[in-house]
Structures are given as C-alpha cells and as structure tokens.
Amino acid sequence: MAAGTETVLDVENLRVSSGARGERRVLVRGVSLTVGRRRTVALVGESGSGKTLTGLALMGLTPAGTAVAAERLLVGGVDLTRMSEPEFARVRGRRIAMVFQNPMEALNPVLRVGHQFSQVLTRNLGVSRSDARDRARELLDSVGVSDARRRLGQYPFEMSGGMLQRMMIALALAAEPDLLVADEPTTALDTTLQAQVMALLAERREDVGMGMVLVSHDLGLVAEYADEVNVMYAGRVVERAPTREMFASPVHPYTLALLRTVREIASPGTDRLSSIPGSPPPLDDPGSGCAFAPRCSFATAECTAVVPELKGVAEGHDVACVRSER
Amino acid sequence: MQARRDELPPSVDVRDLVVQFRVRAPGVGPRVVVRAVDGVSLRVGRGATVGLVGESGSGKSTFGRALLRLAPASGGSVRIEGEDVLGAGHRELRALRQRAQMVFQNPIGSLNTRMRVGRIVREPLDIQRIGDRVSRRARVRELLDQVGLPRDAEGRYPHELSGGQQQRIALARALASAPSLIICDEPVAALDVSIQAQVLEVLKDVQRATGVSYLFISHDLNVVRHLAHETYVMYLGGVVEHGPSASVFASPRHPYTRGLVAATPVADPERARRSPLLRGEIPSPMEVPPGCRFHTRCPFAEERCREEAPVLGETGDGGRVACHFWRELPREDPRAAPTRGGA
Numbered sequence: 001m002a003a004g005t006e007t008v009l010d011v012e013n014l015r016v017s018s019g020a021r022g023e024r025r026v027l028v029r030g031v032s033l034t035v036g037r038r039r040t041v042a043l044v045g046e047s048g049s050g051k052t053l054t055g056l057a058l059m060g061l062t063p064a065g066t067a068v069a070a071e072r073l074l075v076g077g078v079d080l081t082r083m084s085e086p087e088f089a090r091v092r093g094r095r096i097a098m099v100f101q102n103p104m105e106a107l108n109p110v111l112r113v114g115h116q117f118s119q120v121l122t123r124n125l126g127v128s129r130s131d132a133r134d135r136a137r138e139l140l141d142s143v144g145v146s147d148a149r150r151r152l153g154q155y156p157f158e159m160s161g162g163m164l165q166r167m168m169i170a171l172a173l174a175a176e177p178d179l180l181v182a183d184e185p186t187t188a189l190d191t192t193l194q195a196q197v198m199a200l201l202a203e204r205r206e207d208v209g210m211g212m213v214l215v216s217h218d219l220g221l222v223a224e225y226a227d228e229v230n231v232m233y234a235g236r237v238v239e240r241a242p243t244r245e246m247f248a249s250p251v252h253p254y255t256l257a258l259l260r261t262v263r264e265i266a267s268p269g270t271d272r273l274s275s276i277p278g279s280p281p282p283l284d285d286p287g288s289g290c291a292f293a294p295r296c297s298f299a300t301a302e303c304t305a306v307v308p309e310l311k312g313v314a315e316g317h318d319v320a321c322v323r324s325e326r
Numbered sequence: 327m328q329a330r331r332d333e334l335p336p337s338v339d340v341r342d343l344v345v346q347f348r349v350r351a352p353g354v355g356p357r358v359v360v361r362a363v364d365g366v367s368l369r370v371g372r373g374a375t376v377g378l379v380g381e382s383g384s385g386k387s388t389f390g391r392a393l394l395r396l397a398p399a400s401g402g403s404v405r406i407e408g409e410d411v412l413g414a415g416h417r418e419l420r421a422l423r424q425r426a427q428m429v430f431q432n433p434i435g436s437l438n439t440r441m442r443v444g445r446i447v448r449e450p451l452d453i454q455r456i457g458d459r460v461s462r463r464a465r466v467r468e469l470l471d472q473v474g475l476p477r478d479a480e481g482r483y484p485h486e487l488s489g490g491q492q493q494r495i496a497l498a499r500a501l502a503s504a505p506s507l508i509i510c511d512e513p514v515a516a517l518d519v520s521i522q523a524q525v526l527e528v529l530k531d532v533q534r535a536t537g538v539s540y541l542f543i544s545h546d547l548n549v550v551r552h553l554a555h556e557t558y559v560m561y562l563g564g565v566v567e568h569g570p571s572a573s574v575f576a577s578p579r580h581p582y583t584r585g586l587v588a589a590t591p592v593a594d595p596e597r598a599r600r601s602p603l604l605r606g607e608i609p610s611p612m613e614v615p616p617g618c619r620f621h622t623r624c625p626f627a628e629e630r631c632r633e634e635a636p637v638l639g640e641t642g643d644g645g646r647v648a649c650h651f652w653r654e655l656p657r658e659d660p661r662a663a664p665t666r667g668g669a
Contacts (some may be wrong), residue, residue: 046518046521190381191589192602192607194591195588195589195604196605221591223592224591244595258519259593261522262519265519265552266592266593268571270552272527273552274523277524279490279521280518
C-alpha cells in the first residue's frame with residue numbers, strides 16, 4: 001500500500017467454520033487483508049471459493065451455526081474481535097457497511113422504501129424522523145436519483161433493480177462508514193447499468209473517503225475498479241497483487257488459467273478455449289495439500305503433500321504455490 | 327454438402343413476429359397491452375450459430391420461447407425447417423418440437439430432480455417413441471459421450487453433479503431427438519468462468535458432430551461474439567442491429583450496440599476506464615417511447631428520433647441497423663466515446 005495511506009481495514013488470519021464442536025468444518029482458512037482509505041481491494045474467485053463468506057465475516061453477518069475467528073480484525077482502528085454482538089451491532093452500518101448482490105432481497109417488500117430509509121437513518125445517524133426524511137432526499141440525490149420524493153413513497157417492487165441498488169448504496173453510505181463491503185454489487189444488473197453503478201461506487205468512495213472490499217467473480221470488473229486483487233480458491237487467498245501486476249504477471253496456476261480463459265472468451269480469434277478441467281472442491285473439504293492440485297497442469301507429488309503458504313514474489317505480490325518458492 | 331445445405335430451408339425462419347401480453351400496471355391500473363416482441367424477423371441457417379443479445383426487458387427470451395409456442399405469438403410467422411409453427415395443430419406441433427429444442431439458464435430448474443440422469447436423457451426418446459429399448463439405451467450412452475459426461479453419470483441424480491455437468495445433461499436431453507435447432511437461453515450465465523469455457527466447447531463440439539444450429543440468447547457480449555457467426559441486437563422488443571458478429575462487435579453502428587460494447591468490462595487494467603455511454607435504464611415495455619424506441623437513452627438523439635421510428639436498413643457491408651443517423655455518428659472507438667447530454 002502507498003505510504004501515508006490510512007488503513008481502514010486490517011484483518012489477520014480470518015477463519016470461518018461451521019458445525020458443532022468435535023465436527024467443526026473449516027470454510028475460510030486464514031485470510032489476511034489490508035485496505036487503505038479510498039482504496040478498493042477485490043476478493044475474486046468462483047462459487048464456493050469462500051469470498052462471500054469472507055465478506056460476511058467482516059460484517060459479523062455469517063449464517064447461524066458458523067463461528068468467526070481472527071488474530072486481528074480492525075476497522076478504523078477498532079478491534080471487532082473483542083466486541084460483544086450488541087457492541088458489534090452499533091458498529092455495523094456506521095463504521096462498516098455492506099451492499100449485497102440482490103437489492104430486492106435486502107429490502108422489506110411490504111414497506112415503502114422511505115419508511116425503511118427512516119428506520120435505518122434514525123438508528124444509524126441518531127436523527128429525528130423528519131430530519132431522516134430530509135437526509136434521505138440528500139442521500140438519493142448523491143446517488144443520482146432525481147425524483148427522490150416520489151421514489152421514497154414507492155414499494156421495492158415498483159422499482160427496477162438498478163434503481164434499488166442505487167438506493168441501497170445511498171443507505172449503506174448514509175453514516176459515511178470507514179469501510180464498505182460490496183458483494184457482487186452489479187452482478188444482478190444489466191451491463192449498461194453495471195457501468196453506471198460501478199462508476200457511482202467509485203465516486204462515492206472518493207467523496208466519503210472510505211475503503212472498499214469488492215467481492216466479485218468478474219475479473220473484467222475487478223481489472224477496472226480495484227487497486228489490489230486477492231484471488232481466492234477453496235477458502236484461501238492463493239494470490240495477491242496490485243491490480244496491474246496481477247493482470248500483467250500472474251504467477252499462481254489458478255490465476256493464470258482463469259485469466260487465460262477470460263481473455264480467450266473475449267478475443268474473437270480463439271478457436272479452442274482452454275478450460276480448467278474438473279470443478280472446485282467443496283469448501284469444507286479441500287483435500288490434502290494444495291486445493292488446486294487436482295486441476296493443476298503443473299502439479300507434482302509435493303503439491304498434494306503440503307499446503308503452500310502465501311509468500312512474496314515481488315513488492316506487494318504474494319503467491320501460495322510451491323513452484324513460486326524456488 | 328454445403329450446396330445441399332443452402333437449398334434446404336433454414337433451421338428457423340421468423341418473419342415479423344409479434345408477442346403481446348395483456349397486463350395490469352403495478353398498483354391498480356387498467357389492463358394494457360405490452361408488445362414484448364414487436365415485429366422481429368430472424369433466420370438461423372442450418373448448422374449456424376446466431377446470437378441474440380439485449381438487456382433484461384429487451385424481449386429476447388420471450389422471442390426464443392415464442393418460436394416453440396411457449397409464449398403466445400399474435401402476429402407474424404415462424405417456420406422450422408420450412409414448416410409452419412404458429413398454425414400447427416397439436417400433433418404437428420409435437421413433431422416440430424422434436425426438431426427444435428430448448429436449453430435454459432438454470433439446468434436444475436429444468437431437470438426432473440427425482441429422475442436419474444439416464445432416464446432424463448432417455449425420456450424424450452420414450453415420449454417420441456424413437457427406437458426400441460436397446461437402441462434407446464445405446465443412444466443415451468452416445469449422447470452422454472457427446473456432451474462429455476462420464477459413463478457413471480447415467481445412474482446418478484442431477485443434484486449429485488456440478489452446475490456445468492447439469493447443463494451438459496440438459497444439452498444431452500435436448501439432443502436426444504436429433505433436433506435441427508437448439509434455442510439456448512443464457513445457457514452459461516449461471517456458471518463460473520472456468521466451467522463456462524467447458525460448456526461452450528461442448529456446444530461447439532456437438533455442432534461439429536451433428537450439424538445442429540443454435541439460437542444463442544445471452545446478455546454476455548463476449549460469449550456471443552465467441553460463439554455466434556452472426557448477431558442480432560434487441561432493444562425493447564425490436565431489433566436495432568444485425569450483422570456478422572465480427573463487425574457488430576468490432577464496429578457497432580447503432581448507439582445502443584455501441585453503449586453495450588463500451589459497458590462490457592475488459593480484463594485489462596491498462597485500458598482506460600470506460601465512462602458509461604448510456605444513461606438511464608431501459609424503459610418499461612409498457613411505456614415504449616414513440617419514434618425510435620431508444621431515443622430516451624441515446625446520447626445522439628435529435629428531433630427526428632422522437633417522432634419517426636427508424637427501419638432496419640442495410641449498411642452495405644452485410645449488416646443492418648435501425649438508426650436515422652448511423653452514418654453521421656462519430657466513428658471513434660465506442661469505449662472512448664464521451665458521455666454527451668441527450669434528450
């Protein structure tokens with residue numbers, strides 16, 4: 001990270017597990033992240049890589065029956081691991097906020113949007129209901145919703161997905177949090193709206209001065225909007241690098257294969273796509289050694305024996321692969 | 327062989343298809359007629375792959391469904407291998423559905439989860455009474471091979487298999503009656519990119535082996551450009567551009583196509599970040615704007631666009647575009663196109 005950038009998220013060795021004691025299944029196996037103010041750090045990976053669970057763990061919102069542990073989980077300098085749930089609840093929505101993939105599911109379908117705005121604003125900002133109404137209009141203005149008064153009187157089903165996602169972004173940023181976790185924020189939207197919403201997030205990030213964790217499966221999106229990329233596979237970060245470096249010189253065989261496929265699909269001349277054989281392992285059962293080994297064209301006996309650790313190959317560039325250790 | 331193919335009627339030939347629904351506006355409003363598909367003509371030649379792209383609400387899925395009368399057509403004509411679909415009686419329709427099949431986005435939603443894979447794939451043969459027991463069994467094995475599923479998949483249930491494998495089952499089932507056309511509606515949209523590539527390769531292999539043609543409906547420009555020989559671009563129920571995929575995506579003419587291309591992310595951080603060319607959202611199909619249906623979002627719209635609907639006209643190089651001003655628009659890379667104030 002650039003010198004002088006204030007750190008808003010510092011998480012060390014984050015683990016998420018589920019199940020009762022004795023038969024605990026580990027799902028996220030030690031993720032460490034640092035996000036600076038006005039920086040966007042991406043978590044990319046395919047379904048079942050643990051990227052969404054990692055995002056939820058930062059928010060203290062993992063599903064019932066799961067447990068989260070970390071050496072350190074500092075948001076804006078405050079250690080969330082030492083907090084009780086009521087304390088965490090006061091931080092959530094204020095210092096750390098989240099935008100989800102499907103705004104329709106994030107809103108109550110039977111309440112007018114304005115009502116839901118004022119619930120959240122009175123709670124998170126401690127303002128009166130009438131102040132909340134004024135604030136709601138300002139917030140909608142800030143995300144490019146022009147007819148705020150009418151919109152606030154509507155129910156979620158009366159609006160398009162793009163409009164709702166703008167509203168969710170406005171709501172998430174109401175308290176000007178230190179950190180925003182955006183989990184596939186544009187995946188449910190059409191391409192032309194995706195560009196609009198990502199531009200909006202980038203703009204609001206600057207204005208609010210927050211850091212952002214962008215959870216996405218889309219390498220194209222990440223290339224355009226993230227400063228740093230973390231590639232996840234089977235509950236671990238397998239490669240981390242500044243975005244330009246990651247796309248210019250990826251090292252991990254999984255990153256290499258993913259990028260090659262994405263680029264081949266995007267270039268019209270490709271005759272045969274080089275797909276990765278097989279499919280990812282279940283999150284709770286990554287096998288022994290490197291979880292990618294069964295699909296890796298470079299795998300040797302060594303790969304199934306030891307779990308490779310993230311090690312630096314260049315400034316800010318870490319890779320978890322035995323090949324890069326030589 | 328090639329000459330023979332050209333003499334045969336195309337896999338599907340659609341002329342001026344109209345699909346409309348009577349719906350009530352949100353809240354309590356009067357019933358209104360929505361034209362989800364408003365006079366679309368499209369042709370898929372034998373053994374060809376034709377892409378149909380557009381955003382949600384463009385009518386592309388409704389169009390695909392109407393070809394098999396899964397959505398009600400109220401005008402125009404559909405011919406599958408030369409035979410009339412819209413006027414077909416019950417028996418003829420059943421026979422026509424052997425020749426044109428459909429594969430959907432969510433394979434698990436379109437497969438009977440209580441059946442084993444072998445039976446799922448065999449069922450169309452049973453229903454259509456194709457072959458006897460022994461030949462059906464052999465055919466199932468052949469189909470599983472063709473889509474790259476392991477032999478032991480036959481005895482398993484769909485939920486035991488991955489999303490990519492489930493989509494292969496759906497494809498094997500669609501292929502069972504040896505159709506001339508498969509309508510693929512977002513077949514890889516729900517799959518991860520590494521699995522997408524596998525399924526796309528299977529689609530190509532199957533086409534090489536059987537000569538089946540595809541109508542490939544998708545919002546994903548990269549996938550369509552990769553797979554489709556020609557592409558139609560739909561917006562609010564109408565086709566705004568059509569041509570060979572290479573030229574539609576490399577030098578799009580219609581401002582909407584240009585906006586779509588510009589908005590598609592590229593996995594290359596060295597490229598300048600795109601500024602969104604298109605503002606706003608696709609209007610509700612209940613409120614299709616007068617004149618050019620795209621004028622409310624077009625950065626280049628002028629007075630004429632608000633009054634007169636453009637027709638799909640030849641561009642002179644194999645493409646067609648429905649825009650009054652396509653010749654006069656700035657020709658630079660749409661990615662670099664500035665955001666301009668419009669209507």
